[in-house]
Amino acid sequence: MAILTKITRNVDTRAWHDTFPVHYSYTPGEAGLKFFTNLKEKGVFTGAKCSCCGKVYVPPRIYCEECFEEITDFIKLPATGSIESFTIVKEDIDGKSLGGRKAVGFIRIDSSSGGFLGNILCKNPDDVKTGMKVKARMKPASKRQGLMNDIEGFELV
Numbered sequence: 001m002a003i004l005t006k007i008t009r010n011v012d013t014r015a016w017h018d019t020f021p022v023h024y025s026y027t028p029g030e031a032g033l034k035f036f037t038n039l040k041e042k043g044v045f046t047g048a049k050c051s052c053c054g055k056v057y058v059p060p061r062i063y064c065e066e067c068f069e070e071i072t073d074f075i076k077l078p079a080t081g082s083i084e085s086f087t088i089v090k091e092d093i094d095g096k097s098l099g100g101r102k103a104v105g106f107i108r109i110d111s112s113s114g115g116f117l118g119n120i121l122c123k124n125p126d127d128v129k130t131g132m133k134v135k136a137r138m139k140p141a142s143k144r145q146g147l148m149n150d151i152e153g154f155e156l157v
């Protein structure tokens with residue numbers, strides 16, 4: 001089925017078995033720009049702290065979802081956190097074997113209400129448990145690009 005194929009029966013819309021060309025530009029916004037700039041240049045996490053209720057967002061935001069106040073206070077956050085949830089994977093996103101197993105999880109960053117998905121860097125994924133403390137490992141400064149991939153993963157501490 002080509003992208004411009006006219007569909008005349010609604011049962012034909014159940015699956016798409018082809019490629020879909022998508023070209024786009026991503027704009028991270030004011031808060032995202034601060035986050036990615038500091039990640040690239042300093043290797044640190046940047047959060048946004050609401051001056052009204054004190055909630056700390058990471059990734060940062062420019063408005064508080066709790067009290068709708070504008071947030072102008074951007075703060076450096078620790079590179080530490082805890083494993084809130086995780087799974088063990090054997091294949092990449094394209095279904096190709098990783099040649100082994102690895103743990104991937106959601107890490108709640110300390111002193112914040114947010115966090116990130118990331119690789120959990122450990123020798124044996126079976127040792128991973130929710131609640132374990134971790135520390136982010138960043139790429140070397142010369143290799144950082146201001147992308148989430150600048151975070152190599154989270155090491156157990």
Ligand SMILES: [Zn+2]
Pocket residue numbers: 050051052053054055064065066067068069
């Ligand atoms: Zn607030």
